[in-house]
Amino acid sequence: MKRLPVFFFTASILIFSCTNSNKYEVKAKDKYENTKEELAVTEQKNPERFIKVTGSDKRNLLGQTVVKGTLFNSAKVVSYKDVDLKLSFYSKTGALLEEDHETIYETVEPGGSKSFKTKYFAPKGTDSVAIKVVSAKF
DSSP, rough: THHHHHHHHHHHHHHHHHHHHHHHHHHHHHHHHHHHHHHHHHHHHHHHHHHEEEEEEEEEETTTTEEEEEEEESSSSSEEEEEEEEEEEEOOOEEEEEEEEEEEEEOOOOOOOOEEEEEEETTTTTTTEEEEEEEOOO
8 A cells, every 4th residue: 555655656756757858859950950051051062162172184186175173062961963164274373264154953962972073165275174174953
């Protein structure tokens, strides 16, 4: 008989303690979701900050400059697509000869990468090509 009140007392303490921790979980989830949304807004506004590009160039037999590269997405939340690149062609002395734009119609997931390849008839005297991310859609 004396065990019954002790059992109810212990059970009620367990029930109330579980209920209180749930409130903290909800607040933690809300805080996490808010932080995630703020991060997404920052990543959407600054795609050139989160997309890195590396590449190399060489001449083929037809005299075209073949540019091969890779896009890296360092964003944590946002996937980027239709990345707009600016290709700058330079001479041996570093003089800018020409600039062109190239759009890579691929989706780059957060933490992922995509390779690309493009060909140009570069201006006479081109020694090197620089690649820069201008914009991207999300």
